[in-house]
Amino acid sequence: MGEEGTKKNLANEQSHVSKTTSLSGPLGPIEIERGDPSGQPFGVSLIVLDDEDDDEKAEQKKKESTRSLHFSLYAPNAEKVQLVLYFDRDESKNDALTEPTIQIDMTRKEEEDDSEDDSEDDKKGIFTVQITKGVPLRGARYGYRVFGHNSKENKQRFDDSVVLLDPYATMVSSGRKYFGEEHKARKERDRPNPPDMLGTYDFESKPFDWENVDHPRINEEDSVVYEMTVRAFTREDESMNENIRGSFLAIAEKVKYFKDLGVNAIELLPVFEFDEMEFKRFPDDPDERYRARAHMVNTWGYSTMSFFAPMSRYASNGGNGIDAAREFKHMVKTLHQAGIEVILDVVYNHTGESTDDRPNFCSFRGIDNANYYMMDENNDYMNYTGCGNTVNANNPMTKDFILASLRHWVQEYKVDGFRFDLASCLTRDERGRPMESPPLIREIAKDPILSKVKLIAEPWDAAGLYQVGDFPNWDQWAEWNGKYRDTCRRFIKGTDDQKKDFADSLLGSSRLYRRNNRKPFHSINFITAHDGFTLNDAVSYQSKHNHDNGENGNDGANDNESWNCGQEGETGDANINNLRARQMKNFLMALFVSQGTPMLLMGDEYGHTRFGNNNTYGHDDRRNNFQWMEMEKYKETRFRFCSNMIKFRKANPLLGRKEWLDDRKCIWHEDNWDNEESKFIAFTLVDDISGNNEDLYIAFNAHEYMVQASLPKIEDGMSWHRIVDTNLTSPDDFDFKGSQRIGSEGIYNISEWGAVILQKKR
Numbered sequence: 001m002g003e004e005g006t007k008k009n010l011a012n013e014q015s016h017v018s019k020t021t022s023l024s025g026p027l028g029p030i031e032i033e034r035g036d037p038s039g040q041p042f043g044v045s046l047i048v049l050d051d052e053d054d055d056e057k058a059e060q061k062k063k064e065s066t067r068s069l070h071f072s073l074y075a076p077n078a079e080k081v082q083l084v085l086y087f088d089r090d091e092s093k094n095d096a097l098t099e100p101t102i103q104i105d106m107t108r109k110e111e112e113d114d115s116e117d118d119s120e121d122d123k124k125g126i127f128t129v130q131i132t133k134g135v136p137l138r139g140a141r142y143g144y145r146v147f148g149h150n151s152k153e154n155k156q157r158f159d160d161s162v163v164l165l166d167p168y169a170t171m172v173s174s175g176r177k178y179f180g181e182e183h184k185a186r187k188e189r190d191r192p193n194p195p196d197m198l199g200t201y202d203f204e205s206k207p208f209d210w211e212n213v214d215h216p217r218i219n220e221e222d223s224v225v226y227e228m229t230v231r232a233f234t235r236e237d238e239s240m241n242e243n244i245r246g247s248f249l250a251i252a253e254k255v256k257y258f259k260d261l262g263v264n265a266i267e268l269l270p271v272f273e274f275d276e277m278e279f280k281r282f283p284d285d286p287d288e289r290y291r292a293r294a295h296m297v298n299t300w301g302y303s304t305m306s307f308f309a310p311m312s313r314y315a316s317n318g319g320n321g322i323d324a325a326r327e328f329k330h331m332v333k334t335l336h337q338a339g340i341e342v343i344l345d346v347v348y349n350h351t352g353e354s355t356d357d358r359p360n361f362c363s364f365r366g367i368d369n370a371n372y373y374m375m376d377e378n379n380d381y382m383n384y385t386g387c388g389n390t391v392n393a394n395n396p397m398t399k400d401f402i403l404a405s406l407r408h409w410v411q412e413y414k415v416d417g418f419r420f421d422l423a424s425c426l427t428r429d430e431r432g433r434p435m436e437s438p439p440l441i442r443e444i445a446k447d448p449i450l451s452k453v454k455l456i457a458e459p460w461d462a463a464g465l466y467q468v469g470d471f472p473n474w475d476q477w478a479e480w481n482g483k484y485r486d487t488c489r490r491f492i493k494g495t496d497d498q499k500k501d502f503a504d505s506l507l508g509s510s511r512l513y514r515r516n517n518r519k520p521f522h523s524i525n526f527i528t529a530h531d532g533f534t535l536n537d538a539v540s541y542q543s544k545h546n547h548d549n550g551e552n553g554n555d556g557a558n559d560n561e562s563w564n565c566g567q568e569g570e571t572g573d574a575n576i577n578n579l580r581a582r583q584m585k586n587f588l589m590a591l592f593v594s595q596g597t598p599m600l601l602m603g604d605e606y607g608h609t610r611f612g613n614n615n616t617y618g619h620d621d622r623r624n625n626f627q628w629m630e631m632e633k634y635k636e637t638r639f640r641f642c643s644n645m646i647k648f649r650k651a652n653p654l655l656g657r658k659e660w661l662d663d664r665k666c667i668w669h670e671d672n673w674d675n676e677e678s679k680f681i682a683f684t685l686v687d688d689i690s691g692n693n694e695d696l697y698i699a700f701n702a703h704e705y706m707v708q709a710s711l712p713k714i715e716d717g718m719s720w721h722r723i724v725d726t727n728l729t730s731p732d733d734f735d736f737k738g739s740q741r742i743g744s745e746g747i748y749n750i751s752e753w754g755a756v757i758l759q760k761k762r
Contacts, residue, residue, distance in 0.1 A: 023134075025102055026089050030134030033068070034107045040070045040128070042404075043168030043308070044142065046203045047130070067203070068132045073106070073144055073166065074397070075367050076125030077156060080147040081106045083129050084163045086198070087140035094141055094200075095175050095320070098185060100163070103145070104129055137203040139322065141173045142166065143192055146366050152379045155370040157359075163192035165306060165363040167401060169199030170408070171321035172273040172309040179231060179246060179276060179313040180297050180620060188281070193362045195275040195352075197305055202322045208329045215416055216339050218264055220454065220478070220521040220597065221658040224646055225343065226263040227529060228602035230271060230314050231299060232624040239628070247316040248327040252334040261605060261639075262646030265341040265454075267419055269530055270301035271328070273309045273321075275352050278360055279618055290358065292550035296618025300530065302421060303352030303387070305362050307405040310413075332414050341416035343454060344409060348393060348402050349425035349461070350385040357388075371397045374432060382432050384425050386462035393426040399440045407449050417454025419480070424461040427472060434465055438472055445474035456480065456524055469512030478522040478597065481509055485526055489538065489561035492586050494702045494753070497676035502700075503668070506683075507661055508595035514660055521658070523596035527587045528604055531557075533614050535587060535604040538562045539580040540569060545612030548619070556615030569612060579753060581607075585641055585726035585733065586700065586755045592645040593698055593757065595657055605642040606631040637730040644734045648723065648757075653689040654696055661685075669699075669712065679703045680750075684712055687760070693718065697758040701750040711746045711758070719744070720758040727751035 023030045040047070047068040071083050083104045086097040106127035127144075143165055148158035165172065175196035176183065188194040234240055234250035244250045251266075258266065276298045282290040301311070315324035332342050351372075353365045364372040374382040374390045381389045392398050409415045420426065427438040444450045459471035459479045468483050484505045491502040504511050508520030528535050533544075542564045546556045565579045584607060591598045602608075603626055610616050610623040631639060649655045657665075669682040682699035697720060701707045711720055721738030727750075738759045742748055750756055 020132075023102060023104075025134045026087065027134050027136065030102060031132045032104055033130040033132055040072055041168070042072050042074055042126075043166055043170060044199065044201050045070050045072075046137070067137065068130050069135055069137070069201075069203075070130045071106070071128065071142070073127045073146075073367070074123060074125060075127060075144075075146055076123070076397070077154065077368050077370065078125070078127070078146045078148045078158065081108075081127040082145040082147075082160075084143050084145055084192070085135060085140055086142070086192075087136055091136065091139040094139055095173055095177075096184065097141070098190060101140075104131075106144075137201075138205065139200060139202070141192075141198040141200055143198040144367070155375040155379050157356075157361075157365045157369040159361065159366050162361050162366055163198065164366045165193065165197045166199040167306075167363055167367065168308055168404070169306055170308045170412070171200045171202065171325050172306045172312050173198050173200040173321050174273070174312050176313065177318035177320070181313075183277070194281070194360050195277070195305060195362050197273065197275070197362055199309075200321050202325075205322070205326075208326060210329070210333055210414070213333050213336050215414060215453075216264070216336055216341050217416075218339075218341055219658075221519070221656050222650070223265050223341070223454070223521070223597050224263045224650065225265045225267050225524070225597065225599040226258065226261070226602060227267045227269070227345075227526075227599055229269045229300065229530070229624065230311070231620075233602060233626045235625045236622065237626070237628045243317040246314070248310070248314050248324065248331040249316045252331040255334060255338045255340070258335075258340055259338060261643050262650060263600065264339060264650075265343055265416070266335065267343040267345060267599065269345050270304060270347055270421075271311050271314065271344060272301075272304045272346070273306035273311050274298065274301045274303045275305055275360060275362075276301070276313070276620075278303055278352060278354075281360070282358065285358075289551075293618065294550075296550065297620040298618060299620045299624055300617040302347050302617065304347045305352050307346075307348070307402070308408050328413060336414065341454075342414075343417040343419055343456070344415050345419045345421060346406075347421045348391055348405075349420075349422040350387045350389050350391055353389065355381045355383075355388040368397070371395050372401075374428070374430060384428065384432060384461045384463040384465070385422055390425055390428075390432075392430055393440045394429055394435065394438055399443070402440060403443060403447065403450070406444065407447070410449055410453055415453070417456065419456040419458065421458055422461045423457035423471065424459055424465040424467050427465070427467070436472065441472050441477070442474060445476040451476055454478065469509070473518065473522070475517040478524050479513075480529070480599075481512070481523045481525055481596070483512065484509055484523060484594070484596070485528075486561055488527055488587065488590050491679070491681075492583065492590065492700070492702055492753075493561070493563035494679055494704065495561075496679075499670075499678055499681055500673060503681060503683075506590070506594050506698075507666060508657075510660055519658060520595040520660060521597045521656075524599055525591060525594050525596040526599040526601070527591055528601040529599070530601065531615060531617070533560055533562055533612075534601060534608050534610055535584050536580075536607040536609045537612055537614070538587075539583040540564055540609070541612040542568055543612075544614045545569075546615055548613065549615060550618075556613070560614060570609075581638070582726050582751075582753055584638070586753065588642050588645050589724060589726060589755050589757065590700065592649040593655055593696075595655075595661065598646075598649070600642070600646075602626060605639050606634040607638050640730055641734050644736055645724075648734075648736060652696070654685040654687060664688075667712070669710075680707050680709075682709060692762075693760065695760040697760070698756070699748075699750055700755045702753060704752050706752055706754075707750045709748050709750050709756075711742065711748055713746065714760055717762055718760050720748075721761045722756065723759050724757040725751075725754065726756070727754040
């Protein structure tokens with residue numbers, strides 16, 4: 001009996017049973033008990049009847065049917081719900097079934113609940129059914145037909161012709177085995193729902209053995225985050241068995257790479273079940289907007305369909321939702337054994353169901369549209385996400401759903417944190433107005449389970465709400481610091497009047513975060529992320545090149561704060577390429593010497609290019625895929641520098657401080673703050689920790705000329721030693737031991753567009 005993504009429920013007796021019926025099925029009679037077994041969760045769960053009789057009677061019970069499947073759906077505005085099951089004697093045929101095996105009317109709770117208890121937990125509108133015999137305990141597909149009335153006033157979208165995915169399904173059967181595979185039933189009307197996604201379960205397999213492996217629980221100030229995509233990371237790794245490339249298992253096999261790089265947390269782009277084929281639904285659509293994107297595959301995954309189930313097509317070797325759940329756990333366990341945390345990029349701001357204009361009808365829309373989505377007075381979907389719909393996150397029903405989903409991933413899969421996509425959407429009320437104390441955000445911060453994991457907000461949305469530094473936080477939430485990214489890019493490329501802002505960014509963005517009990521690590525520092533230019537492209541392209549996306553180059557950000565160093569795109573000019581290499585090192589050095597939590601984008605360690613496309617969400621090709629041959633090519637240069645910067649940061653207690661620095665711990669060598677044309681900055685981090693008096697001198701020169709820097713005077717018996725000079729080539733650009741002593745004259749020449757780290761040693 002298994003626990004794969006489900007809950008095992010024990011009960012001493014069945015309660016509120018009204019009657020038992022029997023129907024015929026492929027495995028024999030199907031026995032149905034209509035009622036409401038108390039204490040059962042939403043979704044499908046297993047009820048095992050406890051037996052307090054003697055051993056002989058208990059053994060006899062085991063031979064009889066003592067395990068029941070319980071299905072529960074919360075649909076308070078529905079008039080009627082049917083459970084729809086698809087299964088065959090041969091489990092391998094279940095995914096291909098197009099006609100339901102059986103449909104069962106479910107019982108609405110308030111119709112039979114005689115209790116006078118009107119407590120908050122006694123929700124009305126819960127539809128349930130219990131099956132005691134004739135349905136397999138593993139691998140059946142299931143969904144619901146939900147019946148109800150639609151009107152402009154009630155803002156519902158009931159459609160009983162569609163079999164809906166259970167919102168609480170912990171595993172999904174998509175009817176497709178491989179990522180990007182076409183649907184077997186080419187016409188949507190021949191599938192249970194357009195994306196052909198239904199729930200499934202496994203109560204037969206043995207529980208996953210975690211072997212007492214638990215969360216690494218890395219201190220926030222010690223985190224180094226690596227943002228990456230499951231599929232893209234290993235899709236082109238020819239050293240790996242082809243059957244596991246692009247899967248959760250493949251990530252588990254890359255532990256050594258993560259250790260060599262030095263990161264201790266991976267932040268995975270969405271891994272909840274999504275429909276990667278959504279753009280291919282309308283290849284012949286009369287509207288050119290839809291037709292133009294039909295060549296693309298949603299490889300980033302920001303179109304969630306199920307918030308409890310891991311992406312089924314991230315299972316290895318054409319596996320299914322059951323395999324994906326087990327392999328996800330194996331991935332987490334393996335990473336945890338290596339001291340690496342797993343953070344999930346989660347998309348609770350919208351779903352992949354789209355809008356009334358070509359809806360990808362799958363689940364929430366047909367169960368309770370008015371509760372799950374934000375609707376305006378005209379019965380239209382509010383769109384604060386840029387994706388057509390907006391989840392009604394602070395509605396009590398939806399809020400409870402999101403909280404349950406988050407807890408599920410922490411308790412069932414042991415994930416270590418979440419990055420919330422377009423988190424500012426989650427601060428809006430049901431009418432779209434920003435709230436000072438949004439219930440969902442507050443409850444996450446106060447929750448006894450969720451408050452113990454890392455919480456990261458992307459503090460803006462697609463409708464102009466920008467909350468960097470102001471996201472409601474309760475001293476728990478960290479933020480993607482978009483201002484840090486923009487400031488670093490401006491200063492290092494040589495933009496005027498950036499020195500003060502750059503200095504603040506280097507010390508943890510105190511102007512934004514030094515309030516209440518917030519710390520420097522609440523600033524998630526990044527130069528690049530999945531959307532936008534890669535590090536290589538930020539120094540190679542002046543403007544975006546997104547024409548392959550099918551939107552006439554109108555998608556993607558226009559304000560990239562990039563500089564091509566003299567020529568657009570790839571070039572054979574050695575001087576330009578050398579400058580680009582130096583600028584990439586400058587960015588990496590800034591990232592890893594800054595106070596706050598650094599985040600590195602997958603591929604930046606070797607200089608990955610997307611050829612100037614800054615919005616590659618729909619390209620399942622080398623633009624997104626990690627290029628392992630390129631990594632090997634640059635292993636002793638770009639990778640080496642990046643890896644050494646990470647390891648130097650982790651080894652040096654002056655970097656990544658928990659508390660804010662004052663003027664005694666950070667000394668600025670600067671009297672030119674108000675000169676808008678000044679692009680040189682230098683400071684010393686005073687060693688008040690190690691006892692060895694090993695201060696760090698750090699300087700950046702964004703001028704187009706060399707600067708003769710006067711080094712701070714130091715006591716007798718000490719001297720400055722060079723750790724980093726980005727103007728030098730590998731291996732001289734990074735000397736971990738600082739073996740090169742700087743002369744006693746106290747001057748160091750810092751090249752144009754260069755940066756240095758010196759360490760004081762005896």
